[in-house]
Amino acid sequence: MAAAREIVILGAGHNALVAAFYLAQKGLKPLVLERRAMAGGAAVTEEFHPGFRCSTVAHAGGPPLPSIVRDMQLSKHGLETLESPVRLFAPSLDGRALVLMTDPIAASKQIEQFSKKDAGKYVELHKALKRTGAILSELLTLTPPVIEKPSNEDLWKLFKVGRKFRGLGKKEMMRVLRWGPMAVADFVAEFLETDLLRAAVAARGIYGAAMGPWSAGSTALLLLRAASDPYPVGNSAFPRGGMGALTSAMAAAARQAGAEIRTGAEVESILVKNGAAAGVVLRGGEEIPAKRVVSGADPQRTLLGLLDPVHLPPSFAVKLQHYRSNGTAAKLNLALDGLPAFTALRNVSDGNAALAGRIQIGPGIDYLERAFDDSKYGDFSRAPYLDISIPSILDNSLAPAGKHVMSIYMQFAPYRLRQGDWTQQRDALADTIIKTLAAYAPDLPGKILARQIITPKDLETTYGLTGGHPFHGELALDQIFTMRPQLGWARYRTPVKGLFLCGSGTHPGNGITGASGANAAREILKDLR
Amino acid sequence: MGVRSPGTAYVLLHHYMGEIDGAFRSWGFSRGGTGAISNAIGAAAREAGVEIRMQAPVARILVKNGAAQGVVLETDEEIRADAVSSSVDPNLTFLKFIESRELPDDFLEEVRRYKYRGSSGKVNLALDALPDFKCLPGPGRHLRGAISISPSTEYMERAYDQAKYGEFSHRPYIDIVIPSLTDPSVAPPGKHVMSCFVQYAPYKLSKGTWDEQREAFGSAVIETISEYAPNLKSIIVGKQVVTPLDIERQTGLTEGNIFQGELSLEQLFFLRPVAGWARYRTPIRKLYMCGSATHPGGGVMGAPGRLAALEILKDTGKGKH
Ligand SMILES: Cc1cc2nc3c(=O)[nH]c(=O)nc-3n(C[C@H](O)[C@H](O)[C@H](O)COP(=O)(O)OP(=O)(O)OC[C@H]3O[C@@H](n4cnc5c(N)ncnc54)[C@H](O)[C@@H]3O)c2cc1C
Numbered sequence: 001m002a003a004a005r006e007i008v009i010l011g012a013g014h015n016a017l018v019a020a021f022y023l024a025q026k027g028l029k030p031l032v033l034e035r036r037a038m039a040g041g042a043a044v045t046e047e048f049h050p051g052f053r054c055s056t057v058a059h060a061g062g063p064p065l066p067s068i069v070r071d072m073q074l075s076k077h078g079l080e081t082l083e084s085p086v087r088l089f090a091p092s093l094d095g096r097a098l099v100l101m102t103d104p105i106a107a108s109k110q111i112e113q114f115s116k117k118d119a120g121k122y123v124e125l126h127k128a129l130k131r132t133g134a135i136l137s138e139l140l141t142l143t144p145p146v147i148e149k150p151s152n153e154d155l156w157k158l159f160k161v162g163r164k165f166r167g168l169g170k171k172e173m174m175r176v177l178r179w180g181p182m183a184v185a186d187f188v189a190e191f192l193e194t195d196l197l198r199a200a201v202a203a204r205g206i207y208g209a210a211m212g213p214w215s216a217g218s219t220a221l222l223l224l225r226a227a228s229d230p231y232p233v234g235n236s237a238f239p240r241g242g243m244g245a246l247t248s249a250m251a252a253a254a255r256q257a258g259a260e261i262r263t264g265a266e267v268e269s270i271l272v273k274n275g276a277a278a279g280v281v282l283r284g285g286e287e288i289p290a291k292r293v294v295s296g297a298d299p300q301r302t303l304l305g306l307l308d309p310v311h312l313p314p315s316f317a318v319k320l321q322h323y324r325s326n327g328t329a330a331k332l333n334l335a336l337d338g339l340p341a342f343t344a345l346r347n348v349s350d351g352n353a354a355l356a357g358r359i360q361i362g363p364g365i366d367y368l369e370r371a372f373d374d375s376k377y378g379d380f381s382r383a384p385y386l387d388i389s390i391p392s393i394l395d396n397s398l399a400p401a402g403k404h405v406m407s408i409y410m411q412f413a414p415y416r417l418r419q420g421d422w423t424q425q426r427d428a429l430a431d432t433i434i435k436t437l438a439a440y441a442p443d444l445p446g447k448i449l450a451r452q453i454i455t456p457k458d459l460e461t462t463y464g465l466t467g468g469h470p471f472h473g474e475l476a477l478d479q480i481f482t483m484r485p486q487l488g489w490a491r492y493r494t495p496v497k498g499l500f501l502c503g504s505g506t507h508p509g510n511g512i513t514g515a516s517g518a519n520a521a522r523e524i525l526k527d528l529r
Numbered sequence: 530m531g532v533r534s535p536g537t538a539y540v541l542l543h544h545y546m547g548e549i550d551g552a553f554r555s556w557g558f559s560r561g562g563t564g565a566i567s568n569a570i571g572a573a574a575r576e577a578g579v580e581i582r583m584q585a586p587v588a589r590i591l592v593k594n595g596a597a598q599g600v601v602l603e604t605d606e607e608i609r610a611d612a613v614s615s616s617v618d619p620n621l622t623f624l625k626f627i628e629s630r631e632l633p634d635d636f637l638e639e640v641r642r643y644k645y646r647g648s649s650g651k652v653n654l655a656l657d658a659l660p661d662f663k664c665l666p667g668p669g670r671h672l673r674g675a676i677s678i679s680p681s682t683e684y685m686e687r688a689y690d691q692a693k694y695g696e697f698s699h700r701p702y703i704d705i706v707i708p709s710l711t712d713p714s715v716a717p718p719g720k721h722v723m724s725c726f727v728q729y730a731p732y733k734l735s736k737g738t739w740d741e742q743r744e745a746f747g748s749a750v751i752e753t754i755s756e757y758a759p760n761l762k763s764i765i766v767g768k769q770v771v772t773p774l775d776i777e778r779q780t781g782l783t784e785g786n787i788f789q790g791e792l793s794l795e796q797l798f799f800l801r802p803v804a805g806w807a808r809y810r811t812p813i814r815k816l817y818m819c820g821s822a823t824h825p826g827g828g829v830m831g832a833p834g835r836l837a838a839l840e841i842l843k844d845t846g847k848g849k850h
């Protein structure tokens with residue numbers, strides 16, 4: 001048998017690629033094994049209809065931590081980020097719409113048409129999110145401390161964050177503490193009065209979560225996201241060539257640093273010898289011995305699926321079974337003959353520019369909450385919340401000339417349906433999404449050349465997300481920071497010596513930031529020292 | 530909140546916090562109704578030297594140079610005092626009894642933000658006989674404890690869904706007790722009293738007013754219970770429907786919130802009622818808070834009152850150290 005490798009990483013999602021890069025930099029020559037034919041995980045570009053490509057799963061960028069972009073020299077490896085000046089277009093059924101520009105002053109001019117008060121408050125909200133986001137962003141790159149007995153290093157790092165936190169002043173500090181556990185519907189109401197605008201901001205607190213805007217703790221998710229981008233409605237940055245271009249650049253950087261990446265290599269089990277990780281076995285039987293195994297797959301798949309449970313303390317296994325990771329998201333990708341005409345833009349001279357960012361269908365707080373209600377009882381929303389992008393407007397590499405691709409993120413589609421299964425319901429889901437959107441852009445159905453529907457079940461079977469969860473597990477108050485994926489095991493290590501986690505199911509695990517991967521690499525290197 | 534709402538586990542623990550006659554986590558009955566508890570506490574207080582005056586509604590709290598000096602009753606009677614402690618909610622205490630110029634703007638802003646949003650009501654029924662439950666017919670011990678109409682978590686969640694959009698639940702969660710079974714003094718011989726605590730009844734309705742909806746609300750409760758105890762309608766001899774608006778009118782509890790403010794995570798512990806002012810003190814010297822709007826919150830448990838007293842004693846130098 002071959003000599004044991006220093007490190008094997010299973011899964012080539014963006015977090016694993018980031019971890020591979022940092023480990024390779026230290027000369028460890030990690031081997032990355034990906035079950036699919038391509039690296040990238042949920043951040044990939046695929047051709048779903050001849051000539052039409054799009055970010056089939058995640059479509060707008062995290063964004064990756066600036067330190068990662070710098071360290072990996074992603075632009076040198078081909079990453080070009082396209083930023084739409086319009087962040088969000090949010091139409092309502094009464095024919096009015098918000099077109100929120102990146103420039104907060106321009107955005108507030110737009111908002112003025114709805115409310116003078118909100119125009120000012122929007123700028124204020126942006127500033128507030130900038131202030132708190134700056135502090136929370138420090139937490140993103142921190143290894144969660146051990147609560148019972150924090151090390152000196154933990155304390156020092158927390159102290160530094162704490163000092164910044166206190167720098168906010170007492171009033172602001174208390175505000176942040178109060179905000180976290182709040183329902184995001186209450187949070188936005190503290191600033192804004194226009195329902196359409198409230199919903200545009202609040203959606204950020206429920207994106208990818210099994211929560212509605214009235215769920216407690218949804219503000220924490222909004223704040224966590226503000227740590228990556230404080231702009232109230234989030235970003236609209238698209239890599240040229242789709243999300244796959246980002247992960248291709250990451251893969252190239254990792255390879256250059258010395259990592260090896262094998263696709264079409266599904267890990268079937270993780271080998272354990274004498275209580276420590278000893279390598280992996282691939283489907284087909286190939287054994288790859290290794291001193292350390294790092295998993296970029298989700299915690300449940302890794303620890304309950306690939307590991308013999310005898311290696312886990314029973315209480316750990318039971319708690320992990322209760323880790324909530326049933327997703328509520330789905331995707332619909334459309335190949336279009338041309339751009340759809342939105343009713344709300346009929347009097348706007350350069351209407352297409354408004355479509356270049358993200359488009360939100362979710363015109364009010366109650367609308368979003370009702371969409372969530374359906375999913376609580378095992379139905380998909382009849383009037384869903386949609387987050388849409390048409391990346392081909394800024395990026396002509398994705399569709400034939402004059403044609404377009406539309407990427408539609410949909411919520412709420414529960415992984416577990418009360419009636420029937422996703423094989424039976426997939427077309428009904430796609431039809432519902434199209435019907436919902438057609439109420440805002442009536443000519444859309446006539447422009448559809450092809451469609452690709454990705455149900456929560458597909459997210460699991462095709463993309464390897466257990467329960468179809470976009471973030472490898474709910475980002476709820478009881479599953480973040482020191483509790484991700486489990487209290488006592490939030491430091492990228494597992495009960496099996498030499499087995500580590502580096503994916504989204506670890507802190508901070510929120511979208512395509514790469515932070516989980518970078519933090520994990522740091523901890524693994526510490527153990528090697 | 531619905532049963533699936535994050536943070537509700539806290540409210541559950543909260544209900545387990547008390548201890549009644551040594552039985553940890555029990556919600557007991559008291560002979561003569563909960564009024565008897567208050568009377569007993571009142572008697573103990575009197576014996577210790579407290580004077581209690583009824584029908585003495587406070588209209589204003591006197592403030593001079595940033596310190597409380599006493600109160601003025603609605604009758605204009607002035608009562609001077611070294612310190613004032615308020616057991617009513619922040620809305621009444623700071624927005625009604627005190628002129629806003631006496632308080633810092635930041636603080637007022639937070640007080641206005643403090644959320645009440647009562648969501649429960651009560652239906653009290655006078656009965657000719659005992660209700661007969663389909664699932665367990667006839668009288669028996671099962672009627673002597675709490676009777677809960679909450680057949681599934683989904684049922685409760687759906688009840689909550691309606692309230693989110695400003696409607697009372699048409700099939701509500703109901704917590705029933707029949708105190709006359711344990712305490713015959715509350716009803717004539719052979720008759721009974723049934724007290725039904727109902728969720729959800731949102732203070733702010735999306736359509737109509739509570740005065741218009743009171744009857745319909747009462748009917749929904751009776752209809753719901755009748756599905757489980759079909760004889761109910763035929764044994765009702767009297768009823769009282771208490772909406773959140775009635776709770777507000779009768780008890781002064783703002784928006785009818787039974788706990789003087791929502792028990793949501795952002796309004797608990799050091800954030801109750803207002804961040805930075807969770808230690809029973811207020812921006813006005815010698816003015817204290819001692820009711821359910823302070824930590825640890827609502828329920829007939831007395832903890833806020835005791836903790837507040839300890840802080841007041843500290844300030845007056847009379848506390849034990
Ligand atoms: C519909 C949808 C839309 C989203 N939209 C956005 C968005 O707009 N912006 C954003 O920032 N985030 C978005 N997200 C979330 C984001 O895509 C994920 O959080 C992120 O991609 C997770 O990265 P990761 O590296 O941790 O894991 P993943 O990307 O899930 O990668 C894990 C990899 O492990 C592989 N794997 C699993 N098991 C094995 C095995 N046994 N052997 C070998 N390989 C294995 C998988 O095939 C996969 O490639 C979205 C997610 C979904 C589902």
Ligand SMILES: Cc1cc2nc3c(=O)[nH]c(=O)nc-3n(C[C@H](O)[C@H](O)[C@H](O)COP(=O)(O)OP(=O)(O)OC[C@H]3O[C@@H](n4cnc5c(N)ncnc54)[C@H](O)[C@@H]3O)c2cc1C
Pocket residue numbers: 585586587588616617621649650651726776780781782786787788789819820821822826827828829830
């Ligand atoms: C329908 C309902 C059902 C409930 N069920 C239960 C239960 O089963 N078990 C439980 O533990 N808790 C229950 N509660 C909650 C519990 O009753 C309260 O949390 C508790 O009574 C609060 O006590 P407190 O001393 O803080 O304030 P309160 O009891 O509200 O006392 C405040 C007092 O101040 C008086 N006041 C108001 N304004 C003025 C003024 N201007 N001048 C002078 N006096 C004034 C009021 O008349 C009142 O007597 C229920 C509440 C309601 C409304």
